[in-house]
Amino acid sequence: MSGVTPLSPRLSRVLGIEAPIMQSGMAGVAGPELVAAVSNAGALGVIASLRLPPDVVRKSIRAVRAATDKPFGVNIWLHDDVRTSPDPASIPDDIVRGAQAVLNQFRSRFELEPTLARPDAPTDLVDEALEIMIEEKIPVFSAGLGIPEPALVEQFHRVGTKVVCMVATVEDAEIAVMNGADAVAAQGSEAGGHRSYGQKHARAAADRNLTANLVSAVVSAIGAHVPVLAAGGIVDGRGLAAMMKLGAEGVLLGTRFVATTESGASDLWKTRLTTGDRSTSFTDGFTGQWARVLTSEFTEEWEQSGAEALPGLLQAAAGQDLFSAAKQLGDDQLQPLYAGTAADQLSDIPSAADVVHDIVAEARAVLGSS
Ligand SMILES: Cc1cc2nc3c(=O)[nH]c(=O)nc-3n(C[C@H](O)[C@H](O)[C@H](O)COP(=O)(O)O)c2cc1C
Incomplete structure (x- = not known):
């Protein structure tokens, strides 16, 4: 001390x-x-x-x-x-399809195959x-x-x-x-x-x-x-x-x-936290659990769709291909950039x-x- x-x-x-x-x-x-x-x-x-x-x-x-x-x-x-x-097999078919349908709207952006499949646990x-x-x-x-x-x-x-x-x-x-x-x-x-x-x-x-x-x-x-x-x-x-x-x-x-x-955050994430619009949204569309992230095309589309997120972290597993591609390619609209409401005080x-x-x-x- x-x-x-x-x-x-x-x-x-x-x-x-x-x-x-x-x-x-x-x-x-x-x-x-x-x-x-x-x-x-x-x-x-x-x-x-x-x-x-x-x-x-x-x-x-x-x-x-x-x-x-x-x-x-x-x-x-x-x-x-x-x-x-949770066991992926226990999730009703319509919930899996509903969640995957929203993800499919964005998959083509990275030339990813659309899917309606259940994710692996x-x-x-x-x-x-x-x-x-x-x-x-x-x-x-x-x-x-x-x-x-x-x-x-x-x-x-x-x-x-x-x-x-x-x-x-x-x-x-x-x-x-x-x-x-x-x-x-x-x-x-x-x-x-x-x-x-x-x-x-x-x-x-x-x-x-x-x-x-x-x-x-x-x-x-x-x-x-x-x-x-x-x-x-x-x-x-x-x-x-x-x-x-x-x-x-x-x-x-x-x-x-x-x-x-x-x-360990990407430069893109650090820049988004310290400049420009830092509006945040509360969403379960990225992982399946409620989280606060920077508002993006994905958070808005997910919200509007009314789709139900898969339980546990199965939502993250379902969207893994999309969210990883967004991270790799530096797309800030399709990856979870977690942020609290006070991010707009950072410069x-x-x-x-x-x-x-x-x-x-x-x-x-x-x-x-x-
Ligand atoms: C990028 C990020 C990742 C987080 N990951 C975790 C985590 O792995 N475990 C955890 O208990 N909380 C996690 N949290 C939540 C924090 O524990 C904490 O409640 C929150 O960051 C406090 O609010 P602030 O972001 O406005 O400082 C995370 C928060 C952020 C911003």
């Missing part, structure tokens, strides 16, 4: 960090380079391990350990339908990844889209790992604490990426709870027991200060870290360390803390 009094002493004690900032695990974005840079700057870097084969999860953990001696985390989703994929990788995390005795386990059961929390605690749960409702925050979580991140609907529910809700229920309201309510409910971090729509020190005024002890940031030099692509240092300095100035 630097000798300066941390802004949030309890959170610093629990997670072993100086800056009250956690970088979100983000598939394709939060690899070892970003994670080590964030942790070396005194905040908590978090590796994204969703859909990674077990040997890659282990390699990523070891790569971070080689690049920093500071605490870091590993994130995965515990969503029921991601831990064990993805391999279930979550439980193997959890085993690796426990074997590797990672400093922090970060759970999204689902709350770890008490036995899993206990397994992590036995090897000295702290557990942070991301939740989108007060009820889930209370369950997380009952199950033994060491800290809770309250994710409001401004957040980029997927809404943190362990089961899929109807759209109206999934897209509720603005960050400030949720943070206040979660702090009232569980803040006496564990530190609360605020997530969703925060990109600067004023945001951190505001959330601390509401009782949060730190912030969890996704979108701000996507647009950094060490992020630069700094290093992760500059993000951490600037946010802490600005929050200290706003809060009048030296």
